[in-house]
Amino acid sequence: MSKDSMKLHLKIWRQEGPNSSGKLVDYDLDNVSPDMSFLEMLDILNEELIKKGERPIEFEHDCREGICGSCSMVVNGIAHGPQKATAVCQLHMRHFNDGDTVYIEPWRAKAFPIVKDLVTDRSAFDRIMQAGGYVSVNTGGTPDANAIPIGKETADEAFDFATCIGCGACVAACPNSSASLFTGAKISQLALLPQGDPERKKRVRAMVEQMDAEGFGDCSNHAECEAVCPKGISIAAIARMRREYLKALF
Amino acid sequence: MSSDVKNSSTMSEKDKILDSKEPEGPLTDKWHSHLDKIKLVAPNNKRKYDIIVVGTGLAGASAAASLAELGYNVKSFCIHDTPRRAHSIAAQGGINAAKNYQNDGDTIYRLFYDTIKGGDFRSRESNTYRLAELSVNIIDQAVAQGVPFAREYGGLLANRSFGGVQVKRTFYARGQTGQQLLLGAYSALMRQVNTGKVEMFPRREMLELVVVDGKARGIVTRNLLTGEIEKHAGHAVVLATGGYGNTFYLSTNAKNSNVTAAWRCYKKGAYFGNPCYVQIHPTCIPQSGHYQSKLTLMSESLRNDGRVWVPKEKGDNRKPTDIPEEERDYYLERKYPSFGNLVPRDVASRNAKLVCDEGRGVGNTGKAVYLDFQTAIERDGIDTIRDKYGNLFEMYERITGEDPYKVPMRIYPAVHYTMGGLWVDYNLMSTIPGLHVLGEANFSDHGANRLGASALMQGLADGYFVIPYTLGDYLAQTELKPVENDHDAFREAANEAADKIDKLLNINGNKTVMEFHQELGAIMWDKVGMARTKEGLQEAIKEIKELKEEFWSNLKLTGEKNTFNKYLEFAGRVADFLELGELMAEDALHREESCGCHFRDEYQTEEGEALRNDDEFSYVAAWEYKGDDKKPELHKENLTFENVKLSQRSYK
Numbered sequence: 052m053s054k055d056s057m058k059l060h061l062k063i064w065r066q067e068g069p070n071s072s073g074k075l076v077d078y079d080l081d082n083v084s085p086d087m088s089f090l091e092m093l094d095i096l097n098e099e100l101i102k103k104g105e106r107p108i109e110f111e112h113d114c115r116e117g118i119c120g121s122c123s124m125v126v127n128g129i130a131h132g133p134q135k136a137t138a139v140c141q142l143h144m145r146h147f148n149d150g151d152t153v154y155i156e157p158w159r160a161k162a163f164p165i166v167k168d169l170v171t172d173r174s175a176f177d178r179i180m181q182a183g184g185y186v187s188v189n190t191g192g193t194p195d196a197n198a199i200p201i202g203k204e205t206a207d208e209a210f211d212f213a214t215c216i217g218c219g220a221c222v223a224a225c226p227n228s229s230a231s232l233f234t235g236a237k238i239s240q241l242a243l244l245p246q247g248d249p250e251r252k253k254r255v256r257a258m259v260e261q262m263d264a265e266g267f268g269d270c271s272n273h274a275e276c277e278a279v280c281p282k283g284i285s286i287a288a289i290a291r292m293r294r295e296y297l298k299a300l301f
Numbered sequence: 302m303s304s305d306v307k308n309s310s311t312m313s314e315k316d317k318i319l320d321s322k323e324p325e326g327p328l329t330d331k332w333h334s335h336l337d338k339i340k341l342v343a344p345n346n347k348r349k350y351d352i353i354v355v356g357t358g359l360a361g362a363s364a365a366a367s368l369a370e371l372g373y374n375v376k377s378f379c380i381h382d383t384p385r386r387a388h389s390i391a392a393q394g395g396i397n398a399a400k401n402y403q404n405d406g407d408t409i410y411r412l413f414y415d416t417i418k419g420g421d422f423r424s425r426e427s428n429t430y431r432l433a434e435l436s437v438n439i440i441d442q443a444v445a446q447g448v449p450f451a452r453e454y455g456g457l458l459a460n461r462s463f464g465g466v467q468v469k470r471t472f473y474a475r476g477q478t479g480q481q482l483l484l485g486a487y488s489a490l491m492r493q494v495n496t497g498k499v500e501m502f503p504r505r506e507m508l509e510l511v512v513v514d515g516k517a518r519g520i521v522t523r524n525l526l527t528g529e530i531e532k533h534a535g536h537a538v539v540l541a542t543g544g545y546g547n548t549f550y551l552s553t554n555a556k557n558s559n560v561t562a563a564w565r566c567y568k569k570g571a572y573f574g575n576p577c578y579v580q581i582h583p584t585c586i587p588q589s590g591h592y593q594s595k596l597t598l599m600s601e602s603l604r605n606d607g608r609v610w611v612p613k614e615k616g617d618n619r620k621p622t623d624i625p626e627e628e629r630d631y632y633l634e635r636k637y638p639s640f641g642n643l644v645p646r647d648v649a650s651r652n653a654k655l656v657c658d659e660g661r662g663v664g665n666t667g668k669a670v671y672l673d674f675q676t677a678i679e680r681d682g683i684d685t686i687r688d689k690y691g692n693l694f695e696m697y698e699r700i701t702g703e704d705p706y707k708v709p710m711r712i713y714p715a716v717h718y719t720m721g722g723l724w725v726d727y728n729l730m731s732t733i734p735g736l737h738v739l740g741e742a743n744f745s746d747h748g749a750n751r752l753g754a755s756a757l758m759q760g761l762a763d764g765y766f767v768i769p770y771t772l773g774d775y776l777a778q779t780e781l782k783p784v785e786n787d788h789d790a791f792r793e794a795a796n797e798a799a800d801k802i803d804k805l806l807n808i809n810g811n812k813t814v815m816e817f818h819q820e821l822g823a824i825m826w827d828k829v830g831m832a833r834t835k836e837g838l839q840e841a842i843k844e845i846k847e848l849k850e851e852f853w854s855n856l857k858l859t860g861e862k863n864t865f866n867k868y869l870e871f872a873g874r875v876a877d878f879l880e881l882g883e884l885m886a887e888d889a890l891h892r893e894e895s896c897g898c899h900f901r902d903e904y905q906t907e908e909g910e911a912l913r914n915d916d917e918f919s920y921v922a923a924w925e926y927k928g929d930d931k932k933p934e935l936h937k938e939n940l941t942f943e944n945v946k947l948s949q950r951s952y953k
Contacts, residue, residue, distance in 0.1 A: 068864065086589040088700075094594055094815070097868075101813050106860045107868055111382065113555040115595050117696065118480055119386040134699070141699045166526060167865045174503070177383050181495040185488035186447045190367040190765045191438070193445035197402060200456025210449040210474060213481060217385055246447045 057083040057149040061096065063108055064156045069164050069172075075154070085145035089132065090115060090122065092144055093155075110169040117141040117281055120216030123223070124169045125156040130220035130279040138218060138281040158219055160228035162266040173219050175265040176233060182261035183254035184237045186246050199245050212240040214282040221276035227268030232276040234262045235292035236284050242295050252299035259296055319572075319923055319938040322726040323427040328944045329410075332431045335727070339770055340777035347372035350776055351535040353520055355507050355562055357384030359479070359486055359757060360740025361541030363764030366489035368539075369498035371769055376533060377490065378502045378522060380557055380870075385487045388543055388555040389760060392479025393600035393693065394463065395471035396443075396757040398436040403460050407468040409433045414945055416755060419465045419645050420720070420748020421897035421911060422919070422947050423575070425940060427727060428745045432755075435762040440472055442765055446485040450474050461689075463753040464601050465645035465952070471754045476600050476693045482757055486764070505531070506870060507562040508798035510538065510569045510736065511790050517736035518784045521794045523802070525870065528863035530795050532786035537735045537772060540566060541764065544719035544741035546579065548878045548885065549830070550822025552716035553585060553598040559874040560881050563723050563742050571731040572923035572936060574724035574744030576881065577889035580751055580898050581831050582717030583649035586700055586710075587669040596715040597700060599672075599693055601753040604642045604649070606677035606686065607710070609633050611670050615660040621671055621709045632656055640952040647750045647898045647911070648952060650714035654831050655909070657713075664711045673709035714831065718756060720747040720898065721888075724923040724938070728771035729763060732923075734779065737772060739763035744921065749897025802862050805872045810855030814871045817852050821845065821875070821882055829886050834902045838890040842883055849879040884924060884933060891935065894918045906949070915947055 059080045066073025080096050087095075090112050097107035113121040117138040124139055126132035131139045134146055147153065155169065163171040201209075213236075221232035238255050241247030247254070270289055277286045324335040342350070350373050354365040357379040365377040379387065399412040413433040417424060440458070444450065450472050451459040460469040474481040493499040502522070509521035511534070519534040545560035546552035567573045584599045610629045617624065632652060634641045642649075653670050656662065663669050678686050683706060687694070694705045701711070722744040729737045729745070740760040747755065828841035852875070860866040895904040895911035896918070904912045921938040 084590055084592065086702075087592050088594070091592045091594050095592055098813055098815060101857060101859050101868065102811075104859055109865055109867055113381065113386055113557045114388060114391045115556060116391055116597050117699075118391050118477065119381075119388070119555060121381065121386055136695075137699060141696070143700065143702070145702060170865060173382060177385075177491065177494075177501075177503075180488065180491045185492040186445065187492060188442075188445045188489075189370045190363070190442060190489070190769065193438075193441040196400070196440040196444040196450075197457050199444075201452055202456050203452045203454045206449050206452040206456075209447075210481075213449050213474075213484065214477065216480075217383065240449065241447050244447050244449065246445055 055084070056081070057085065057144065057147065059083050059147065060152040062152065062154045065108070065168055066165055068167055073165065083144050085143070087144045088115065088140060089126070089142040089144065090140050108169065109167045112140060115140040118216060120218040123158050123171065123218055123220070125158065125223060127154050130158070130223040131281055136281060136283040138216070158223035160222045160267070162228065162230070163219060163222060173217070175267070176217050176219065176230070178265060179230065179234055179258055179261045180237065183250070183257035186241065187250060201244065205243055209240045209243040212236045212243070212284060212288055215284055216282060218281060220279045220281060222267065224275040224279040225268065226273055226275065227271060229270045230262050230265070230267040231270035231289045231292065232280065232284060232286060234258050235288035238295055239288045239291040242291060251295060255292065255295040255299045259292070319724065319921070319936050320726070321425055321938055322728060323425065324727065328426060328430050331427050332434060336770060339774045342773045342777050344372055348374060350374065350537070351376065352537050352539060352772070353533055353535040354378070354539045354541065355520060356387065356541035356543060356742070357487070357490065358387035358389035358541060358543055358740060359483055359760030360764040361387070361539070362483065362486035362490045363761050364539055364541060364739055364768045365499055366486060366493050367765050367769045368772065369493035369496070372498070375493070375499045376502060376535060377499050378505045378507060378520070380504065380506050380525065382503055384490060384501065384503065385484065387483060388558050389483045389757070390480045391555065392757055393476040393598065394602040395461065395473035395478045395754040396439065396482065397463070397470050397752070397754040398440045398472060398758065399433055399470060400437055400440060402458060403469045405468045407470050411468065412436060412470065415466045416746070416752055417748065417945050418950060419752035420750050421913065421950055422748065422915070422942065422945070423896050423940065424746055424748030426942060426944055431767070432746050432759055432762050435766045436758050438766055439758060439761045443482055443485050446488060448474065448481045448485040450481070461602060461605060462643065464604060464643050464649065465752045473602065476690065479757060482761065486761070507542070508565065508873070509794035510566045511794045512569050512733060513784050513788060513790045514782070516734045516779070516781065519786060519791060521791070521798050523798065526865055528866070530799050532791040532795055534784050534786040534788070534791065536776060536781050537737065539737045539739060539768060539772070540723070540742055541739040542742045544722065545878070545881055546716045546719050548821070548882050549716040549825045550818045551588065551593060551596050551826070553582060553596050556595060559877070561874050561877045564877040564881055566723060566731065566733065566736060568926050569733065570926070571733045571736055572724040572925050573721070573884060574921050574923045575721035575888065576885045576924065577829070577892060577899050578720035578749050578897065579716060579885070580646055580718040580720060581650040581714040583646055583653055583714050584672060584712045585715035586697065587664060587666060587713040597696070598715065598717060599697060599710065599712060601646065603672060603690060603693060606689070607642065607672040607674050608676055609642050609649070609670055609672055611656045611661040611663060621663070621673070630661070637952045644952045645750060645752060651831060651900060653714055669711035669713045671709035672712045674705060675709070678706065718751055720744065720749060720751055724921065728774065729767055730771070730775060735775065737768060739768060749899055801873065802869065805856065805869065805876070806858055806862055808854065808856040808858070810857050812851070812855050813857055814868055814875055817848065817856065818871070818875045818878070820848055821879060824848070825882055825885070829882070829889055832900050832902050833889050835890065838886045841886040842890070845879060845883045845886065852876065852879055887933070888922055888924065892918055892922065910949070
């Protein structure tokens with residue numbers, strides 16, 4: 052099953068800083084193993100660059116297990132690359148062929164300014180959460196965890212929305228650079244649970260307003276976000292957010 | 302009962318005895334009687350205190366949020382672009398709590414006992430009991446925040462069992478429990494940022510601790526975007542910066558997990574406790590090549606339904622599905638009939654190594670064993686198994702290209718968690734007044750081996766329910782002069798940090814950070830890993846010293862300091878790992894016994910189990926930094942057990 056070793060032509064976005072202009076730079080890389088992860092492939096390239104005295108490619112990464120949401124790159128035009136429901140750190144080179152040309156670019160959205168190379172500033176997501184992505188309980192004095200039963204179906208549905216890793220692929224894939232899937236997922240999780248109920252109206256208004264203030268675009272139902280979401284979160288989240296928002300206005 | 306008075310005959314006069322400051326009275330009353338007496342800071346005075354919290358994992362985020370709720374001004378620091386990415390997020394399996402929701406006989410005492418026994422009687426009774434007591438509050442807190450734990454059809458919370466125990470007390474959120482708990486703590490933190498009580502400093506790496514008049518009064522950080530060296534003053538520092546598993550290069554830790562913040566505290570006078578206690582997790586995806594950058598854990602919960610086996614014969618290269626039942630060795634079930642596949646992590650890991658050393662390992666490298674779900678799928682149906690482990694199976698397939706519903710998983714042990722860490726007393730304060738250490742960064746609670754689903758429990762217990770009280774106690778009884786960040790101590794610390802960065806960038810050698818880190822990792826894995834010997838450890842110390850020397854004369858870095866430069870960050874961390882690695886080997890060498898995860902080949906029972914030496918080593922080893930070229934000094938905290946009977950652990 053192993054193709055042993057592949058040769059790739061890489062076209063990678065290089066940009067010195069937020070105010071510099073960037074460009075695609077060509078790199079040829081030999082000895083790519085199909086069992087490598089995509090980021091390990093970049094590690095190897097960076098080793099070569101450092102040895103040659105060049106500046107390595109900056110990209111975000113941490114857990115490399117698809118859960119921390121750090122990694123963020125557009126591979127051949129698709130946020131996180133060709134494998135469905137997979138963060139780019141979990142993408143393996145067996146999905147590429149010897150001789151392939153691979154384009155690697157950062158998230159592109161007005162609300163996610165480029166920091167350097169493939170690194171962007173996603174702090175807008177934190178500010179959306181600060182606006183209301185929580186249940187207002189202090190530490191201590193909470194009721195017994197089994198005091199309020201929650202049906203398994205409801206809990207499971209809330210969980211599906213709670214799996215968001217905050218990577219921003221939804222924004223990167225959206226033609227409008229909308230953050231609706233990200234915002235809608237948190238609103239849906241908390242709206243489904245009794246714990247989130249008392250603040251549901253205030254929450255949805257505050258979070259949606261913050262989302263708009265950050266410069267994200269509106270949703271026009273392209274569903275590109277769902278297609279690239281590494282956790283496969285459904286755009287039902289967006290429908291629920293809109294319903295919650297409308298209900299909150301009256 | 303204070304532990305500072307034991308004059309065991311094995312102690313030489315020179316041994317320094319540490320005071321754990323655990324409260325008097327019976328075990329079950331210690332925490333509550335402590336709370337009765339603890340000093341409080343009046344609500345109006347809390348706003349006069351600035352608290353620096355470093356790290357935003359479970360311990361750091363829960364501490365920062367809880368302290369801010371109380372009214373303290375909190376400055377929260379993290380190395381990521383957002384606090385939600387801390388490595389707690391990757392914990393899969395679950396969180397223990399003695400709720401006894403399953404009516405299977407669980408109690409606080411039983412959770413305490415399992416933890417003490419699982420830690421092979423090398424943890425402090427009082428801390429561990431408090432942890433078990435607080436476990437029940439954590440679940441209540443998380444549910445109130447909207448954490449979507451798994452539930453039964455009737456709407457109540459579901460539980461499962463985990464390695465090393467015989468009750469079902471583990472709460473879980475599919476295979477993403479750490480993520481859900483962290484997002485709960487993160488949401489509490491974001492709420493406090495919104496109120497203005499927490500000021501958030503993302504993309505900051507702590508490079509120095511600042512000590513003024515013997516007390517921790519601030520930190521020096523590097524802004525990872527601009528390279529700026531920053532000085533932050535406060536009345537106390539809470540360190541929650543995680544463990545040091547990445548000393549081994551390959552581990553299940555995230556790439557940015559590091560020891561730098563804790564190590565700089567050590568070099569400023571905080572003792573480092575039990576550095577040699579490193580947990581090697583039994584169920585990880587094996588390494589596939591030299592380019593491997595990290596290892597991926599498969600939750601231990603898989604051992605509830607998966608059966609571990611290797612072929613009975615050496616060199617049996619048939620496909621696993623072609624090997625008939627009678628030619629398979631389900632070695633854990635065979636050797637440990639009462640716990641079977643659910644033995645604690647250290648026992649499972651060591652046995653995997655043993656069968657692979659015998660030549661019965663599987664896969665291309667021979668460094669793997671099978672974890673087989675066929676029996677469970679036949680018994681419970683594929684849907685039930687998918688419901689329990691679906692995301693883990695998908696992750697496995699993504700990485701290996703193999704479908705675990707059809708062929709058994711291949712697993713091998715990997716470095717996962719470090720029980721050692723900065724020494725703290727019962728109040729979670731280090732030997733530097735005002736420096737409190739929480740979560741994996743401290744040494745407490747887990748002894749020589751941590752049970753599954755206990756890391757999340759400890760991080761959150763420390764952050765939500767211990768530090769809010771004990772920090773107040775410290776502040777209320779300590780005179781703290783006003784200190785600004787232009788104090789000489791800050792300038793010195795900032796200069797130290799800046800000089801080190803210049804030094805790293807100016808070596809201009811030939812070897813990359815990754816190469817050095819890989820070499821260190823290889824030494825650590827071979828000689829300070831699952832089975833250690835006196836000779837191996839002595840070699841390791843020598844080799845690490847040589848590698849350290851080479852690092853400072855032959856490192857090659859490119860790029861600049863006043864900008865985002867990931868490899869510069871890594872270089873600073875590897876420099877610290879090189880120093881810590883040596884201390885880990887020294888600690889392992891001095892501990893002439895086997896206990897939990899610390900296995901010395903020289904000290905084992907006839908059956909190959911860890912052989913403790915309670916007469917001579919029933920203590921916490923806390924090391925004091927004495928200078929770069931000097932041996933660290935050993936201090937001991939004697940462990941006294943009044944509520945459990947020390948026994949040879951048996952999981953048979």
